[in-house]
Amino acid sequence: MTKAQIDGFFATLAAANPDPKTELEYSSAYTLLVAVVLSAQATDVSVNKATRGLFAAADTPAKMVALGEDGIRDHIKTIGLFNAKAKNVLALSQILLDRFNGDVPARREDLEALPGVGRKTANVVLNVYFGEPTMAVDTHIFRLGNRTGLAPGATPLAVEEALLKRIPVQWLRHAHHWLILHGRYICKARKPECDRCPVTEFCRYKGKSIG
Incomplete structure (x- = not known):
């Protein structure tokens, strides 16, 4: 993805979910x-x-x-x-x-x-909890980093470092949650639901199936 595509990708996800939260339940x-x-x-x-x-x-x-x-x-x-x-x-x-x-x-x-x-x-x-702009690369984020062209990398650390370098600073705080939720519910491992993906115009995935 280009810088403009990355910015559009996160701007779109942010508009749909301005304040994403972890789905884990906690109180402290x-x-x-x-x-x-x-x-x-x-x-x-x-x-x-x-x-x-x-x-x-x-x-x-x-x-x-x-x-x-x-x-x-x-x-x-x-x-x-x-x-x-x-x-x-x-x-x-x-x-x-x-x-x-x-x-x-x-x-x-x-x-x-x-x-x-x-x-x-x-x-x-x-x-x-502490509000730092870190990138926790799980299986969803690793997959999305490579599949979409956002931040290709052979290892989770490589994808983490690429994401931190490529994502515009205004999106970093919530970026990992937007990516996790997108990977969990739309850009799924076996069959990404490209036909209902809000960021498909920015995605570089060659196997895109729409319609």
Whole structure:
């Protein structure tokens, strides 16, 4: 895509959804962090079902540590990788208590040092809670970056760096949510719904099927 096409692409998405939100349910930086950790290889819908009970029982690091690994596991056993995730949630909660006075740090380095927290998770927390213009590249954004010609790249990091470089600054704050939602509901993996895509005029996808 050209600069003008990229600007038109995001201007169109912004007009339709000026203030996009994550579909994960959370009430604090801590519950957002836990929800994002749990969302690895799981849908937001499945995570929300699990965290409603979990957060009712434990919505702070201290309460989560008190709940214990078995208690955490009981609440999240409906989602994938629940054993490893229960261990990570317990461990990161203890670290937040020991090193950060129970608060979620706002520095990437500190976030990525927590168990179960990689670059993508850190980017989500930094963007959604702390308002930083980061780009959390999940499978949807990786696909869109390549399929549309917006930011082609062989790896998630390459796509992230290309997006940060190519997206006009006025769109960066919400760009990752617009892309995730577009990929989840319209530009789907197996069969993109080009016939109802609002940004098809800007998209460079050669396999476009309209009508």
